[in-house]
Amino acid sequence: MRIDIITVLPELLKSPFEASILKRAIDKGLVEIHFHNLRDYSSNRYKQVDDYQFGGGAGMVLMIEPIDKCISKLRSQRDYDEIIYLTPDGTTLNQSIANELSLKQNIIMLCGHYKGVDQRVRDVFVTKEVSIGDYVLSGGELAAAVLSDAIIRLLPGVLNDETSALTDTFQDDMLAPPVYTRPADYKGNKVPEVLTSGNFGKIEKWREQKAMERTSKLRPDLLK
Ligand code: 6GU
Missing domain, CATH: 3.40.1280.10 (SPOUT methyltransferase, trefoil knot domain)
Known part of the structure; x- marks a missing residue:
């Protein structure tokens, strides 16, 4: 381009x-x-x-x-x-x-x-x-x-992880789910357990649910 x-x-x-x-x-x-x-x-x-x-x-x-x-x-x-x-x-x-x-x-x-x-x-x-x-x-x-x-940032090869633009906020008229990184417990503030469970089916479901919750709370207009 x-x-x-x-x-x-x-x-x-x-x-x-x-x-x-x-x-x-x-x-x-x-x-x-x-x-x-x-x-x-x-x-x-x-x-x-x-x-x-x-x-x-x-x-x-x-x-x-x-x-x-x-x-x-x-x-x-x-x-x-x-x-x-x-x-x-x-x-x-x-x-x-x-x-x-x-x-x-x-x-x-x-x-x-x-x-x-x-x-x-x-x-x-x-x-x-x-x-x-x-x-x-x-x-x-x-x-x-x-x-x-x-x-x-959408051009093929620009982002390192090819899939990451696809999971952006707005890419499916949805906000992105929350993300976390180490440490798993910061001064008592814990990362949701499901994310450290290793159960990728459950993790994917949790992410979809959180994306939906966030979107309906913050941007209900996107769901119309
Ligand atoms: Cl494209 N130009 C200017 N001047 N102001 C703006 C804009 C553009 N978009 C939002 N505000």
Whole structure:
């Protein structure tokens, strides 16, 4: 997979890809991440990429021309399956969107900023609009990092234990069961006995039951 991220703040985005699972995925060649500074596509000598909105009103809007230039250059080099615009008014990200996107080959992510982008960018170039929740961030960069992480960890070979993404919270519209590690007794707080019983049939049943209890208590909306 290849992800091209278009942003006015590439430096805000780089560090999440330089550690842990995302770094390993890149080092293993399972994903390529390319950052594109929108200012490099400005035709203006001040490297301006935003302007006042027509009709008046507070806040700047990202202009269509630099975005067109950047996307057109990328598209001349390869085909893209999706051009995703990160915006608080997009479809709220969930596991099923992440699963679907993890099957794509080439993705562009366009990070919004200020008041957003000229509507014509959304009409002409964007194929999918994604939000990461009902709150407002200063820009789409952190959302692009979140979306990238959710996608990349699903790529075959990224996680050590191939089955572990399958047992994630949300993967079956269920929260994950509680987990424990050593010591089995910490200051009188004991690990449920079944987990140390060695009876894997019973353990599996217990986990399903706990997942169901947790989901109905904390996220009954998932069970509808
Ligand atoms: Cl994708 N962008 C911004 N600016 N704020 C958000 C968001 C995206 N998702 C939730 N809040």
